[in-house]
Amino acid sequence: MLSYRHAFHAGNHADVLKHFVEVELLRYLNQKEKAWWYIDTHAGAGAYELDRGYAAQNAEFESGIARIVDAPDLPPALGAYIDLVRRFNGPGALKHYPGSPWFAAELMREQDRMRLFELHPADADLLAENFEPLAKQLIVDRADGFKGLKAFLPPPPRRALVLIDPPYEVKSDYRTVVSTLQDALQRFATGTYAVWYPLLQRPECHELPRQLKELPAKSWLHVTLSVHKPALSGLGMHGSGLVVLNPPWTLADTLKQTMPWLVGKLAQDTHARYQLETGGAE
Numbered sequence: 001m002l003s004y005r006h007a008f009h010a011g012n013h014a015d016v017l018k019h020f021v022e023v024e025l026l027r028y029l030n031q032k033e034k035a036w037w038y039i040d041t042h043a044g045a046g047a048y049e050l051d052r053g054y055a056a057q058n059a060e061f062e063s064g065i066a067r068i069v070d071a072p073d074l075p076p077a078l079g080a081y082i083d084l085v086r087r088f089n090g091p092g093a094l095k096h097y098p099g100s101p102w103f104a105a106e107l108m109r110e111q112d113r114m115r116l117f118e119l120h121p122a123d124a125d126l127l128a129e130n131f132e133p134l135a136k137q138l139i140v141d142r143a144d145g146f147k148g149l150k151a152f153l154p155p156p157p158r159r160a161l162v163l164i165d166p167p168y169e170v171k172s173d174y175r176t177v178v179s180t181l182q183d184a185l186q187r188f189a190t191g192t193y194a195v196w197y198p199l200l201q202r203p204e205c206h207e208l209p210r211q212l213k214e215l216p217a218k219s220w221l222h223v224t225l226s227v228h229k230p231a232l233s234g235l236g237m238h239g240s241g242l243v244v245l246n247p248p249w250t251l252a253d254t255l256k257q258t259m260p261w262l263v264g265k266l267a268q269d270t271h272a273r274y275q276l277e278t279g280g281a282e
Helices: 013-029 054-058 076-089 100-107 121-130 145-152 172-187 203-213 251-266
Strands: 037-040 047-049 096-098 113-117 138-141 160-164 192-199 219-226 239-245 273-280
Touching: 013 076, 013 100, 013 160, 013 192, 013 219, 013 239, 013 251, 037 100, 037 145, 076 096, 076 100, 076 251, 096 100, 100 113, 100 121, 113 145, 121 138, 145 172, 160 172, 172 192, 172 203, 192 203, 203 219, 203 239, 219 251, 251 273
Parallel strands: 037 113, 037 160, 113 138, 160 192
Antiparallel strands: 047 096, 192 239, 219 239, 219 273
16 A cells, blocks of 8 residues: 555654664664664655644654753753754754654665665655765666565675664554564674654554564664653554663663653653663563
């Protein structure tokens, strides 16, 4: 299905969690000089306008990034992520929000590479246009990232972050995430894989993290952020989660320091909360 456009949700609470973790994962890879690859299976357009177009219709960013971008009590661990959002906007008001590929591009060094998949034709064209100046370091592929991922694993430097965040428009996306990672771990067991998923009143959302934690990765981390009570109707997303396979050892402590603050800033009612758990080998 090709109806989903991430621009409607740009900068919301789910983006805050996802991109904060993404930045931390890439900063950890940058601690070594050896090259890394960033592979994004559902890259979107890569950049979004907040003051007009799709993002302005629901203005989800107002209950997300807008609540924290200028916070005077910002935890130090969130500083790198917020600095990148500010850099994308320049001086003045918050009018733009970067997508996952832009954060990676800003942290990418000369030796690093990006591989971006986007199936939606309009977003794929925007993605290629937005990152045309980096053409020597990246490939934009108008293709199904689930199917295309295997062609790039294992990456030549044997260091990579793979971000998987499909729209989950269809129930089969949940099964495909698991099967894609089963294959990916066979091809590249030491890679870091970050899987985003929505918190919905659907059994698939509860089953996915359990299934991911059972995959043969050396270790895993699971973090969720819920910003309000689930609707009685069962409709709508009340939060989101990330499962990171083979996470850096520093990530859990970073999240312990920041998630309580994020809950306080992004809460929409008294039911807001976070969950953090780890497992596997140390």
